Amino acid sequence: MERKASFSQSRGLGFFLALPVAVCAVAAILLYRKTGVTEFSPALYPSALWSAWAAAALSLISLFVNWKPVKYLSYLLALYSFIQYLSSQATYIVNVFVSIDGTTFSSGMIATSVMYLLTIALGLTAAITAHWQPWKKGGNGK
C-alpha cells in the first residue's frame, strides 16, 4: 500500500494520462481503418496511420521514460495524424459543405474525429502536466 502511494506520489498527472492517450490513438486508428474508405475516399492514408501508431507508442514509452519532450512529441504526432486524416476525407467533407447531395457526416467519421481530438487533447494535457502533482502540497512535485 505504501509502495503504491509512493509510486503515485513520484509521478505527475501526465503519467496517468499516457495510457488513455494510447488507447484513444489506437481507437482512432481502428475506427479510421474500419470507416475511412467511403464512396468519397478510395484509400486510407498511410501517413495518418503511422503517425497515430507513433503517437500511441511514444505515449506508452513515456510511461517508462519520464521526459516531457516525449509526451509533446506524442501530442504533435497525434495532431499531424489528425490533419492527415482530415486530408484523406477532404472530398467527403467538401461534399457535405457544398450541401448539394444532402450528404451528412457519418457516425464513423464523427467517432474517428472524436477519438483523434481526445488523443490530441489528452496528449497535450499529459505533456503539460507531466510533472504536476496536484495531490502534493505545492503541486509541482519536481
Add this chain to the structure above:
Amino acid sequence: MTGKKSVRRWEAIAVVLATLFTIFCGSYSLAVSQAASINNALGLQGASVSRSDDAAYIYFPSAYADAQSLETAYLAVCEEVEGEGIVLLKNENGALPLSADEKISCFLTGSVNFNYSASGSSAADTSAYSTLKDAFTGVGLAVNEDLWNWYGSCGYGRTKKGSNYLINEAPWSEIPENVTATIGDYPTAVVTLVRDSGEGKDINAKKSDSTDGSYLTLSEQEAGVLARLTELKREGKVHKIIVLLNSSATLQLDFLQDENIEVDACVWVGNVGKAGIRAVAGVLSGKVNPSGRLSDTFLIDNLSGPASAFLNLNKKYFSQYYADFEEEGLNATQMYYGIYAEGIYVGYRYYETRYTDYVLGAAGAGEYAYAKDVAWPFGFGLSYTDFEYSGYQVAAAPDGKSYDVTVTVRNAGSIPGKEAVLIWLQKPYTDYDREKGVEKAAVELAGFTKTGLLASGASETVTVNVPRESFKSYDAEGHQTYIVEPGSYLLTAARDAHEAANNFLAAQGVTAAVNGRMDADGRADMVGTVTVDELDLSYAVSASTGSRITNQLSFADVNRYEGLKDYSVTYVSRNDWEGTWPRELVNLTIENDTFRADIASGKPIPDDGAAMPVYGEQNGRSLADLRGLPYDSEYWDSLLNQMTWEEQAYLVTNAQFTTVAVPSVSKPETYEDDGPIGVVSSTAKLSMPCEGIWASTFNKDLFHAVGGMLAEDARASGKTGLYASGVNIHRTPFGGRSAEYFSEDPFLSGVASMHEVKGMQEKGVIAHVKHFAFNDEESERNGICIWLNEQEAREIMLVPFQYSLAADQGNAHAVMSGFNRVGTDWAGANRNLLMNILHGEWGFDGYCITDMASSNGAIYMTYKDGLPRGTDCYLGSGSASALDEFKNDPSFAARVREASHCILYAVANYSCAMNGLSGESLVSTTTPWWQTALLTAIIVLAVLTAGALAMWGMSWKKARRNASAA
C-alpha cells in the same frame, strides 16, 4: 524572473510554435491537393500570359464595351424569353388580360418569395431581384399592401426537412381579420403556387406536407386558400382568381377539377430569372400577348406515366438496390439501380399513343381515360388572340432528303400576337415492329417555327423543313440499326400533341361522333402523307462521320446484358399496353462473376497496342500556331511531343473549373463555371429563366440569343467556358434538375440546345453539354446503375446530346459525363458511349470532362477507369504526379496524350482564352500567393520552433544548475 518561470515560458512558446508548425506542415499537402478549388474560390490565375492588343489576335470579340450595356441587353433577352415562354393554360370569363384599373391581392407565401432560380449548379443570388409587387406596380396595377406585408412576415414559407421539400403554406385561418377585410378593395386574386427544385435530390413524391405527400401536389393550406377565395368569388367579394404556377417542375393540377375551387385563369411562368418577373406582369396586364406552348405535359396525376410506374411501385423512390448488395460487399456507389421500363413512351409519347390505340380499339389497349391523366397536353398554350391555319401542304424539298411543310397562319383576332407552328409526325406501326419490339409513338414533334408578330388580320406563310431522317426508328433486335420502314408517314400542323393525335385519327377517317372514345374531331385537311415504298437502311450510316451505326448499348439492357441473364424486364409496348404495363418491381441481384467484375472499379487498362508517346521535344510550336489546322494534322503531333508527361497528367487531372496552362506549348488557362441557366459567379448576379421556359418559346432565335447572353455574362465574369447546356430529359415530373433541362421531348430539347450552343460558342465560350448520359434523376446519382433499352437510349435520351454535340449540328466542344452508371459502367468510363457513339457516330471534336470528381464519388470515378475509356479530364484537383502509377503503360500514356490533344484542339480553336495570343506569346505558370505564404509560414515557424526549443533546453539546463547550486 526565476529559472522555473523561464523554463515554463520557453516550454509554452516552443509548444505553441511546434503546434503551429505541425498544423501548417500537415495542411500544406491538403491545400496543394485542393489547389484548384482554392484558386477558384479566390479567383486566382495560375499562369501569366503575354497577350497582344492587335485586333488580328482577338479571335472572339465581345459585343459589349461595358458591364452596364451588357446587363441591359441581358435583362432584355431574359424578359423577352420569359414573355414568349409563359404559357397561358386557362383563361375563362375574360379574366386576362387585366384591365388597367384592377386592384390585386396576392395570395400565398410564394407571392412574396417568388422562385427565380434553382439550387446547385443553377444557383443564383436572387436577393436583390424585383418582387412580384414591383412588377405589378411597374405596369400600373395596384397591389394590396396589407396582405403583401402580412405574407412577408407571417413566418410560413417553403422549407426543407432533411432532404425533403416542404410547402409549409400559411392557412387562411391565420390571416388576420383586418387583413382579410382589405381583400374586397383588391378583388383580383393572384395566387402563386411555388415549388423549389435543384441539384442532388429529386423532388420528393412522398414525405412532403401536401395532401398526398407529393411535393408537386397542393397542400391542404394551399387548397384551402383557393377554396376560400372561390367562396368569396361566389359571394361577389372577389372578382377573379388567377393562378400562377411558379415552378420549373410540373405541378399536379388535379385541384383544378375540385368543385370547391374555381380558377378563372392559370398561367405557367416557370422560374423567372432576374428580369422575367417583369414579363409575368406584362402578360397578365396584356402588354405582352402570350405565345408560349407547353414544353412538358401538365398532368392530373403525376404518377400516371409508365416512367413513373416503378417510382409508384417502389414506395415512391426512384432507385432500388440490389437485394444482395451487403453479401456482395457493394458500397453506396454500386448498390443502387433504376430501370427505364417505359421504353420510348416518355411524356406525351405515352399519353397520345395510349389514347390513339384506345380510340382505335387496338388489341391490348385496355380501358383508358385520357382526361383523367392529362390536364394540358404538350404543346398547349393560349393567346389573347386567335390564329387560323390554312393552305397546309407537305412537299418533297429540293434537297431530296427532307419535306417542306407549309401552312399559312392568320391572326383572326384583334390583338397582335405570335404563333408557334408545331409539326408532328406519325410513323407506321407495323407487324414487323410488333414482332421485333420496335416501338412507334402515335405523335412525335418533328419540327417547329414561330411567326413574327402578326397584326390583327395579318397572315404569314411558314415553311418547316422536316428531314426524312426523322422517319427513322431504332431496331435493336432485327437490323440492329436505324430503319425506315415502308408505309405511310403522316405529318400534321397542330397546336398541341393531343390535337395532332386527333388530326391523325381524322386522317384515318375517325370522328368523335362515330367513335365514342374520341374526345374531339381532328382535321384531316391538316394532315399530309409521305409514302415510303421499301425498307430504307440509309441511316445505318452516320451522316456526320460515315461510320456504321449498330448496337452499342446492349450492356445496359437487362434483357441483353450477360451479367443479368437470369433476369428480364418487360418494356412497355403499344402492342399490349395492359400486358406490358409495369406492375411489379424487377428485383435484381448480383449472382454472376461477369456482373461482379463489371461493377468493380479499377478494371484492367485496355491494351490498344499503342507506342509510348514522345515527350519534351523542342519543336518551337505554339498552340496559337495551330488554330484552324485539322485535328489530325501532323503539326498536332509535333506540338504534343513538346509536352512533358507531367504537363499532360496535370492537364487531364486538374480541370476543376479550369483547364490549366501548359507552358511548353503556350496554352493559356481557361476558366469555367456552372451553369445552364446563368453563370453562378455572375458578377452582376444575372440569371435566365428555367430552360423549360426557353423551350416553351419555340423560338430558335431566342435560344441563340440566350446562349449569346450567357456567354457574354460568363466572359464579363472572367470565364471562358460554361457547364451548360443541360439536356437530360424530363423523364418524370419529379426530376430534381427540371430547371436545368428543357423538356420531356428530345427533339425540342435538342434543337433548343443546339441553337443555344451556337450562340454561346460564337462568343468563344465553350459549352460543356451535360450530363452524358441517362442522368435524368438526381437521387443516388453517385454511381446508380441505369438500365434501359437501346431504342429508348437512341430515340429519347441521346437525341438532345446528338443535336448539341454532333459536328454537323450544335458542334459543342465539350461534354460532361454523369455521376451515374450506364448498366454497370460509370458514364465516364464506357468506350461504346464515349468513343463509338460520341466520337465515332457523331463526330464530336471536343473533350469529355467528368462531373464534380472533387466532391462526389471519388471512389468509382477513377483515373484508371475513366481516362482509357473516353474521359479526357477530371473536374477535380489533380497533380502532375497523379498518374505516375500508369506512366509506363503505353496504352494509358497514349490515351492521356490523346485527351490532351482533345483539350488543346478545343481551346485553340474555340475558346476566347486564346484572345491576344499569337505564335510568339509566352505562357508561364505562377505560384499562387497563398502557396507562397504557406511555405513562408512553414519556414518561419520551423526556424522559430527550433529557436524556442533551444531556448527551452538552455533555460532548463540553467534552472537545473541553479537548483544544484542552491
